[in-house]
Amino acid sequence: MDSLAKKFLEEDAANKELYVQGIIFKNDDFLDVLNQKFNDYLFRINLYSYIRKSIVFAAMDVKQKGNEIREKEGLYLNVLDADFEEEKINTIADAPIDFIEEIYRDKENIDYREIFVNKKVLEAIDELTDRQKQIIHECIIKEKEEEMVAKELEISQQAVNKIKKTALDKLRKQIGGK
Incomplete structure (x- = not known):
């Protein structure tokens, strides 16, 4: 006998009685009930199997996406210690900040209020064109060569x-310097 049929008969004592009455004694009423219960049993088995497979495939998909993200990101603070099979927290030492470098770092929109405190200098800089501000910033503040x-x-x-x-002359006139 098929293992699926054996499990069906072992699941409930009434199923064995239906089998005996329907198959062995050839009673059609018991056979119809037996067929209906067996079809319900098969439906449950198929439904459980479908749900199980759906969960397994969804879990595999989540795991694959997690692996892809880990490969892309690459930097993690927590790592799995192979010896103990537990996570340990890695620490990243703080790098000292060079504040002068921070001031000179490239910025798209330069706010000279961060560099100059003198109001007269700020007003003079505001009178310059964007191109003049850009060149003054690059040549004087960042100390780059004109070339x-x-x-x-x-x-x-x-x-x-x-x-x-031209920009420096304009600034000298505004500030009142030589």
């Missing part, structure tokens, strides 16, 4: 020199 600034801005070195000179 390097010219290459970055894709203009000639003479243009950088002229814009810088």
